[in-house]
Amino acid sequence: xxxSRRILIGVLALTGIHAWAAxxxxxxxxxxxxxxAVKQDNFSVPTPGELLAALNKVGKPNWQAQYRAPIPTxxxxxxxxxxxxxxxxxxxxxxxxxxxxxxxxxxxKDILTLAKTLGINQNVLRRGKSIEDFAENNxxxxxxxxxxxxxxxxxxxxDEQHDEELTTLVTxxxxxxxxxxxxxxxxxNYSGPAAKLLRxxxxxxxxxxxxxxxxxxxxxxxxxxxxxxxxxxLQDMVSFPPGQTPSQADxxxxxxxxxxxISSITKR
Amino acid sequence: MKxxxxxxxxxxxxxxxxxxxxxxxDTDAEVAAHRAVLDLAGAFTNxxxxxxxxxxxxxxxxxEALVIQVxxxxxxxxxxxxxxxxxxxxxxxxxxxxxGKLLKTDPYTNANRAATGFAPDASGPYYVRVADTLGTPxxxxxxxxxx
Numbered sequence: 001x002x003x004s005r006r007i008l009i010g011v012l013a014l015t016g017i018h019a020w021a022a023x024x025x026x027x028x029x030x031x032x033x034x035x036x037a038v039k040q041d042n043f044s045v046p047t048p049g050e051l052l053a054a055l056n057k058v059g060k061p062n063w064q065a066q067y068r069a070p071i072p073t074x075x076x077x078x079x080x081x082x083x084x085x086x087x088x089x090x091x092x093x094x095x096x097x098x099x100x101x102x103x104x105x106x107x108x109k110d111i112l113t114l115a116k117t118l119g120i121n122q123n124v125l126r127r128g129k130s131i132e133d134f135a136e137n138n139x140x141x142x143x144x145x146x147x148x149x150x151x152x153x154x155x156x157x158x159d160e161q162h163d164e165e166l167t168t169l170v171t172x173x174x175x176x177x178x179x180x181x182x183x184x185x186x187x188x189n190y191s192g193p194a195a196k197l198l199r200x201x202x203x204x205x206x207x208x209x210x211x212x213x214x215x216x217x218x219x220x221x222x223x224x225x226x227x228x229x230x231x232x233x234l235q236d237m238v239s240f241p242p243g244q245t246p247s248q249a250d251x252x253x254x255x256x257x258x259x260x261x262i263s264s265i266t267k268r
Numbered sequence: 269m270k271x272x273x274x275x276x277x278x279x280x281x282x283x284x285x286x287x288x289x290x291x292x293x294d295t296d297a298e299v300a301a302h303r304a305v306l307d308l309a310g311a312f313t314n315x316x317x318x319x320x321x322x323x324x325x326x327x328x329x330x331x332e333a334l335v336i337q338v339x340x341x342x343x344x345x346x347x348x349x350x351x352x353x354x355x356x357x358x359x360x361x362x363x364x365x366x367x368g369k370l371l372k373t374d375p376y377t378n379a380n381r382a383a384t385g386f387a388p389d390a391s392g393p394y395y396v397r398v399a400d401t402l403g404t405p406x407x408x409x410x411x412x413x414x415x
Contacts (some may be wrong), residue, residue, distance in 0.1 A: 025360065029368030029395060031333060037395055038336040042322030043412075046339050049318070050414055054341035054391070141318075148321040196342060202366075202393035203339050242366075242390040 034155060039206050041171055043154065048090040048178035049144050050198070052097050055182055056240055058194045063098035065188075066181040067091075070106070071266040073113040079221045082166035083265045085114050085154055086173025092131070092147045096140055104135035104143060111150065118166070120157035127153055165218050168210040172227075172263060175203060179234070180258035187255045190248040198246060198254060201239035223265065230261050282367075287338035297407035298325050304351025305409045309383045312347045317413035324410045328352075333399040338412065340388045347413045349383040351399050352406040356380070359408060364395040380406070 030244055039042075055061055068091070075081045088111045095103035108131040115124040127150040134143045151174070155167040179198070186194045208231050211224070218224055237254040246254070273411075294302070302323065313319055324336055340346060350361045361382045363371045374385035388394065400406050 023401075025370055025397070027370045029364050029397065031368070033335050033397075034366075034368050034395065036335070038324065038334065040322075040324055040336065043320070043324050043410075044337045044339060046341065047320065050320075050341055050344060053318075053414065054343045057343035095401040144318060146323065152321050193342070197391050199391045200339060202337060206337075242392060 019033055024212060039209075042155070042211070044206060045171055045175065045203055047148050047151070048093040048174050049096075049148065051178050051182055052093055054197050055185065055194065056097070058191060058197070059185070059189055060118065061097070061185045061189070063094050064100065064103075067098075067103065068262075070110065072268050073110055073117075075114075075117070075268065077221055077223060078118060078163070078166060078220055079169050079224050080115050080265065081118055082158070082163075082169035083173035083223070085111065085118075086170040087177035087262060087265065088114065089147055089151045089154075089170070090174045090177035090181065093144065093152075093178070096143045096147065096231065097137065099140055101135040103132050104118070105132050108132055108135070115154060115157075118158070118163070119161065120154060121161075122155060124150060124152045161205075165214045168207065168214065169224075172207050172231075174212070175207065176234075176258055176261055177267070179238070179253060180262050183251050183258060184254035187248065187252040190251065192245040195246045195248075195251050198238055198251065199240055199242065204235040204238060207231070208235065226264070227261075230257070230264075233257055234261070276382075294380075297327075297405070298409065300353035301325060301351050301407045303410035304353070304355075304381055305349050305411055308350070308351060308376075308383055309347065309379070309411055309413055312349070312383075312413045316405070317347060317415045319413045320411060322411070325407060325408065327407045328398070328400045329405055330403040333397050334408070334410070335395050335397050336398055336410065338394050340386075340391065340394050342388050342391045344414050345385070345387040347383050347385045348396050348410065349412065350381070350408055351411045352380040352400070352408045354380060354404070355404055356404035357404045357406040358401045359406065360399050360401050361367070361410070362397045362399075364397065368395065368397075400407045 088107055092107045095107055108128050112128040130146050134146055154170060158166045183198060211228060234257055303353050309319060345364050350359055352359050357380045359380055359385050360377060363373050363384055363386050365371055376383045398408055398410055
């Protein structure tokens with residue numbers, strides 16, 4: 001909605017608020033500003049919900065078609081559990097978009113099961129109960145907030161028990177699963193505006209840089225060891241120029257790569 | 269790009285109550301900054317915007333500015349809101365594209381609270397710059413909402 005400056009000033013005058021154009025702004029950030037910009041996991045990396053919200057603007061996705069079969073929940077590798085927790089949280093967003101209360105409850109249970117295996121169940125358990133209640137009452141908007149809060153609780157609990165490195169893997173798992181679901185829908189319901197949503201070069205660049213700083217023990221995990229080359233491949237696919245539109249074949253290729261990676265992450 | 273500034277948001281901003289409590293590890297200044305920004309950003313929620321459950325908090329020294337990367341999706345609308353701990357300070361927030369060029373956005377400033385609204389045409393990285401405009405040290409809290 002565009003509101004004229006005159007109306008805006010009138011509203012502000014009535015309310016006693018002072019507003020003005022940000023004339024102290026610099027018109028151009030320097031290359032050093034851009035290079036040194038803060039990049040923060042829970043601010044710079046969008047939630048899966050933001051991507052799904054954008055896709056809802058360019059189509060009417062059948063979100064149920066993006067469900068996947070229930071994944072195993074008995075992993076022994078902590079990095080693998082973290083990656084799958086992120087993926088399940090993305091599944092939760094998809095189920096909320098589908099307004100499917102039973103699916104939300106099923107996913108909530110799986111999230112709790114995985115969280116318990118990491119010993120981080122206290123606050124997350126409380127969130128799990130809330131998710132179940134909100135799903136029961138079809139409170140979809142609140143559920144989106146609850147899912148994000150759950151993801152943050154999981155990460156906070158990881159920090160508290162000195163598993164900080166796993167938080168990157170939760171974010172990464174969510175991003176890959178979200179990209180898989182969204183690219184899957186776009187590949188089957190192709191349109192230019194939808195395909196352009198898949199441009200996410202800085203997100204994967206940030207996640208790869210965080211992976212590179214994981215402790216050696218985590219990097220030696222078999223699954224983690226194989227992630228970077230495949231993420232580099234995904235990065236190439238989502239790093240097209242701003243004005244370019246990926247073709248349907250490009251989107252399919254991205255979907256195949258994301259699905260293949262998710263399959264590796266869930267494999268026991 | 270599209271600009272938007274629902275006037276109802278401004279009015280609603282005045283009626284909002286105190287913000288939620290923060291984690292035990294936050295300083296008093298961080299809690300105050302968070303409360304200040306929620307007073308503003310909470311109002312966007314009334315207009316259908318979802319508040320991202322994550323923020324960036326820090327301290328601006330005189331002459332310093334924060335630049336933080338965000339990744340936005342075309343079609344969504346965003347509000348970036350910032351508040352500081354001290355009502356006597358004055359703060360501004362601007363948005364830049366991935367080449368560092370200042371974008372035309374809907375700015376709003378009210379002393380120690382400011383916001384800027386934007387609806388990107390292109391998905392990708394953008395940069396938010398927060399600056400104190402009076403040269404006074406201030407603890408700030410930055411967050412964003414989307415719909």
